[in-house]
Amino acid sequence: xxxxxxxxxxxxxxxxxxxxxxxxxxxxxxxxxxxxxxxxxxxxxxxxxxxxxxxxxxxxxxxxxxxxxxxxxxxxxxxxxxxxxxxxxxxxxxxxxxxxxxxxxxxxxxxxxxxxxxxxxxxxxxxxxxxxxxxxxxxxxxxxxxxxxxxxxxxxxxxxxxxxxxxxxxxxxxxxxxxxxxxxxxxxxxxxxxxxxxxxxxxxxxxxxxxxxxxxxxxxxxxxxxxxxxxxxxxxxxxxxxxxxxxxxxxxxxxxxxxxxxxxxxxxxxxxxxxxxxxxxxxxxxxxxxxxxxxxxxxxxxxxxxxxxxxxxxxxxxxxxxxxxxxxxxxxxxxxxxxxxxxxxxxxxxxxxxxxxxxxxxxxxxxxxxxxxxxxxxxxxxxxxxxxxxxxxxxxxxxxxxxxxxxxxxxxxxxxxxxxxxxxxxxxxxxxxxxxxxxxxxxxxxxxxxxxxxxxxxxxxxxxxxxxxxxxxxxxxxxxxxxxxxxxxxxxxxxxxxxxxxxxxxxxxxxxxxxxxxxxxxxxxxxxxxxxxxxxxxxxxxxxxxxxxxxxxxxxxxxxxxxxxxxxxxxxxxxxxxxxxxxxxxxxxxxxxxxxxxxxxxxxxxxxxxxxxxxxxxxxxxxxxxxxxxxxxxxxxxxxxxxxxxxxxxxxxxxxxxxxxxxxxxxxxxxxxxxxxxxxxxxxxxxxxxxxxxxxxxxxxxxxxxxxxxxxxxxxxxxxxxxxxxxxxxxxxxxxxxxxxxxxxxxxxxxxxxxxxxxxxxxxxxxxxxxxxxxxxxxxxxxxxxxxxxxxxxxxxxxxxxxxxxxxxxxxxxxxxxxxxxxxxxxxxxxxxxxxxxxxxxxxxxxxxxxxxxxxxxxxxxxxxxxxxxxxxxxxxxxxxxxxxxxxxxxxxxxxxxxxxxxxxxxxxxxxxxxxxxxxxxxxxxxxxxxxxxxxxxxxxxxxxxxxxxxxxxxxxxxxxxxxxxxxxxxxxxxx
Numbered sequence: 003x004x005x006x007x008x009x010x011x012x013x014x015x016x017x018x019x020x021x022x023x024x025x026x027x028x029x030x031x032x033x034x035x036x037x038x039x040x041x042x043x044x045x046x047x048x049x050x051x052x053x054x055x056x057x058x059x060x061x062x063x064x065x066x067x068x069x070x071x072x073x074x075x076x077x078x079x080x081x082x083x084x085x086x087x088x089x090x091x092x093x094x095x096x097x098x099x100x101x102x103x104x105x106x107x108x109x110x111x112x113x114x115x116x117x118x119x120x121x122x123x124x125x126x127x128x129x130x131x132x133x134x135x136x137x138x139x140x141x142x143x144x145x146x147x148x149x150x151x152x153x154x155x156x157x158x159x160x161x162x163x164x165x166x167x168x169x170x171x172x173x174x175x176x177x178x179x180x181x182x183x184x185x186x187x188x189x190x191x192x193x194x195x196x197x198x199x200x201x202x203x204x205x206x207x208x209x210x211x212x213x214x215x216x217x218x219x220x221x222x223x224x225x226x227x228x229x230x231x232x233x234x235x236x237x238x239x240x241x242x243x244x245x246x247x248x249x250x251x252x253x254x255x256x257x258x259x260x261x262x263x264x265x266x267x268x269x270x271x272x273x274x275x276x277x278x279x280x281x282x283x284x285x286x287x288x289x290x291x292x293x294x295x296x297x298x299x300x301x302x303x304x305x306x307x308x309x310x311x312x313x314x315x316x317x318x319x320x321x322x323x324x325x326x327x328x329x330x331x332x333x334x335x336x337x338x339x340x341x342x343x344x345x346x347x348x349x350x351x352x353x354x355x356x357x358x359x360x361x362x363x364x365x366x367x368x369x370x371x372x373x374x375x376x377x378x379x380x381x382x383x384x385x386x387x388x389x390x391x392x393x394x395x396x397x398x399x400x401x402x403x404x405x406x407x408x409x410x411x412x413x414x415x416x417x418x419x420x421x422x423x424x425x426x427x428x429x430x431x432x433x434x435x436x437x438x439x440x441x442x443x444x445x446x447x448x449x450x451x452x453x454x455x456x457x458x459x460x461x462x463x464x465x466x467x468x469x470x471x472x473x474x475x476x477x478x479x480x481x482x483x484x485x486x487x488x489x490x491x492x493x494x495x496x497x498x499x500x501x502x503x504x505x506x507x508x509x510x511x512x513x514x515x516x517x518x519x520x521x522x523x524x525x526x527x528x529x530x531x532x533x534x535x536x537x538x539x540x541x542x543x544x545x546x547x548x549x550x551x552x553x554x555x556x557x558x559x560x561x562x563x564x565x566x567x568x569x570x571x572x573x574x575x576x577x578x579x580x581x582x583x584x585x586x587x588x589x590x591x592x593x594x595x596x597x598x599x600x601x602x603x604x605x606x607x608x609x610x611x612x613x614x615x616x617x618x619x620x621x622x623x624x625x626x627x628x629x630x631x632x633x634x635x636x637x638x639x640x641x642x643x644x645x646x647x648x649x650x651x652x653x654x655x656x657x658x659x660x661x662x663x664x665x666x667x668x669x670x671x672x673x674x675x676x677x678x679x680x681x682x683x684x685x686x687x688x689x690x691x692x693x694x695x696x697x698x699x700x701x702x703x704x705x706x707x708x709x710x711x712x713x714x715x716x717x718x719x720x721x722x723x724x725x726x727x728x729x730x731x732x733x734x735x736x737x738x739x740x741x742x743x744x745x746x747x748x749x750x751x752x753x754x755x756x757x758x759x760x761x762x763x764x765x766x767x768x769x770x771x772x773x774x775x776x777x778x779x780x781x782x783x784x785x786x787x788x789x790x791x792x793x794x795x796x797x798x799x800x801x802x803x804x805x806x807x808x809x810x811x812x813x814x815x816x817x818x819x820x821x822x823x824x825x826x827x828x829x830x831x832x833x834x835x836x837x838x839x840x841x842x843x844x845x846x847x848x849x850x851x852x853x854x855x856x857x858x859x860x861x862x863x864x865x866x867x868x869x870x871x872x873x874x875x876x877x878x879x880x881x882x883x884x885x886x887x888x889x890x891x892x893x894x895x896x897x898x899x900x901x902x903x904x905x906x907x908x909x910x911x912x913x914x915x916x917x918x919x920x921x922x923x924x925x926x927x928x929x930x931x932x933x934x935x936x937x938x939x940x941x942x943x944x945x946x947x948x949x950x951x952x953x954x955x956x957x958x959x960x961x962x963x964x965x966x967x968x969x970x971x972x973x974x975x976x977x978x
Contacts, residue, residue: 188219500516501519540622843863852876853876
């Protein structure tokens with residue numbers, strides 16, 4: 003039978019009310035409701051797992067990784083008796099207000115709402131959908147520069163407060179508008195500008211500016227808990243920790259996602275910083291040690307009930323003061339304390355209060371302490387019960403009944419209650435019931451519900467280890483974005499083996515990163531796919547983080563046949579200048595075009611020599627173009643129309659170009675746009691696919707003293723307000739001290755004006771840090787005009803493939819005109835003499851070796867190919883054998899100072915071109931669609947550095963990934 007609230011007769015009620023008012027005259031503090039407690043004298047208080055209480059003025063040794071924090075001389079994290087909770091007694095609880103986000107599990111982040119991101123802005127490296135927020139405290143590494151925003155996942159949100167107002171009770175599926183109205187909704191979709199809601203009246207879109215608060219649809223609390231544990235402690239080894247600060251921050255982290263900040267004086271607690279990364283945050287949060295009010299610890303299979311919201315609450319109030327129930331507080335807002343025992347976890351209620359909680363099939367047992375709060379002193383009169391209530395039958399099983407509680411001197415212990423042996427049919431819920439004793443109260447007890455302040459101290463659910471592990475394991479891979487669509491083969495262990503690793507490769511924003519734990523037996527992932535033009539290239543980005551000394555290999559199999567192997571790179575710390583910066587995340591690109599038209603099974607096998615080798619898998623993507631390189635401008639005729647701002651003039655110039663047939667001419671000042679169509683491009687220190695770091699561009703100036711190129715960062719030009727650096731501007735030309743152009747705010751590439759075409763390759767991250775490139779600005783501050791061309795972004799320098807490439811071949815040269823005048827017929831080249839003749843047509847003076855072909859077809863000579871007459875086609879005989887065109891010159895021989903090449907590729911693949919001079923590479927690049935718009939790449943190489951020396955030239959057609967490695971040779975010419 004459902005417990006009922008016991009009532010007294012009306013006469014008795016009137017009598018007791020008058021008696022209470024008389025008795026408590028002058029005692030309004032107990033009737034006025036919750037109020038903030040006074041600031042305590044200070045110091046720290048902690049309770050160990052065995053119940054021992056520690057008290058001291060300061061915790062020592064918590065400022066550095068590997069230290070042994072101690073209070074009153076006792077090590078707090080002794081594995082035999084670790085701390086259960088610790089509290090800073092000098093910090094009071096503060097009222098919660100302002101804007102914030104709140105999550106399933108009770109975590110809370112005071113912050114300003116900035117915006118929403120779907121996570122698919124960079125489809126090659128997807129993220130989970132998240133909100134961008136700016137915490138009300140500085141949550142980033144001290145003295146670091148850059149954005150102060152934090153990315154918080156949308157998955158576990160249960161309340162988003164955008165504008166402070168009267169705080170309504172949690173109402174899942176409700177939106178509260180800034181004008182004070184509200185509406186219920188059936189579904190919610192986020193967008194960059196607002197939310198799209200399905201209401202009773204239909205679909206509507208609401209901008210963020212009109213929203214005060216959003217309470218998303220209800221979340222299964224147990225699914226959220228299993229998911230969060232899968233992120234925080236995927237191996238279930240270690241403890242969870244819950245943190246609460248003086249500023250109202252509540253967060254849950256773990257042993258794997260916490261570390262000391264390694265900043266400041268390790269002997270001075272005022273200089274300590276602690277780093278936490280909750281499951282809901284994609285960024286690490288830095289908290290000053292002295293700001294933390296309390297910390298509590300628990301094993302993940304021993305979960306505090308206050309981590310869950312009750313699904314149903316009934317409260318009735320007569321006289322006794324206090325407000326609504328509170329989690330991890332007494333009903334008066336103070337810390338939980340009864341019978342001389344204090345805690346930071348539990349519930350504070352005023353009898354009568356009944357709370358119902360959902361249970362998981364994993365729950366084995368329940369245990370709690372219960373007593374009257376210390377603020378009741380010797381008063382109060384109530385009892386407590388624990389019930390199991392089944393739905394829909396409403397059958398109740400009494401699991402625990404306390405004696406009548408009078409005064410706060412005693413804390414009762416329910417003992418371990420076995421819930422598995424209790425009758426649990428249908429949907430069973432756990433019920434905590436606090437009941438005022440209104441009849442038959444002991445002599446001297448308070449009347450009615452006066453001072454009936456019940457504290458449920460550390461109510462805890464014990465989970466079955468095997469069932470709990472299964473629930474967590476099957477969720478561990480959900481939050482590795484790269485693994486969407488991939489599955490483990492039948493017979494593999496459930497879930498994915500993951501570990502969290504601290505990553506300092508970006509010292510400005512270090513963070514914890516989930517890693518695949520690869521073992522000698524290997525980790526296999528599969529998916530089925532029918533390749534198409536939109537999924538031609540399979541790109542995989544992976545790396546081993548600092549401190550990982552093991553090696554790791556990736557094998558790629560298609561339909562069970564190994565196609566390639568890839569050694570995953572080990573991070574190397576940056577060397578002092580002028581050495582190159584550390585390499586980006588290693589990338590493997592595989593062309594799937596040979597498999598178009600049929601469904602294939604792709605299998606990735608990760609192999610490591612030792613157990614649990616941590617591997618970061620940044621992305622697995624399918625794309626229509628080869629990733630790693632992106633054109634910003636290369637003879638697009640309409641590009642100048644997008645430059646809508648500035649006092650200058652811009653147009654396409656067809657008479658002079660660095661590459662292709664046209665360039666961009668700017669005159670009379672600047673022409674720019676902070677937001678060019680399609681540009682919101684991440685510039686990162688360690689770019690994965692779809693992110694970039696390096697910029698290559700060519701420019702030329704006619705007259706005047708200088709030329710400038712500016713990059714827009716996050717819809718802004720120039721330095722951030724109030725700063726002079728970074729400049730986000732490149733300049734070449736004269737710069738006299740005191741008369742510097744652009745106020746001296748630029749990166750100076752060279753003091754001479756580029757009177758001829760000059761190619762620059764610059765490191766955007768080193769010069770400007772991490773940002774999103776959204777536009778470009780071109781400046782001709784004086785002189786006649788400035789020309790710009792060949793503007794490309796690359797993930798790594800090797801993606802440009804050809805550091806010595808000076809410019810494309812001019813199309814009005816003698817060799818070009820002769821090649822265009824060829825008149826030949828298609829022919830299969832069979833004999834050595836035939837080969838010598840056709841090579842002499844395309845590459846006069848060179849001799850060919852190799853070239854047996856993919857199927858032994860040898861060399862082919864085509865009447866025309868892609869608009870050019872007389873084309874020679876070769877293919878390596880094997881993945882390790884190259885086709886070579888060679889020519890030698892003895893020391894002292896006169897030879898032309900330039901080599902001009904025009905080479906093409908098969909539309910289904912690419913190949914590797916190497917040009918060697920005495921064995922040293924002049925060019926090493928992939929010839930494919932990513933670097934060629936019309937199927938041809940035209941190169942012009944300077945050989946003057948070898949004048950007077952013996953010279954051996956080799957031009958090689960090498961295999962890339964053994965997929966349509968056909969090289970098309972149209973021009974190999976040595977000229978003055």
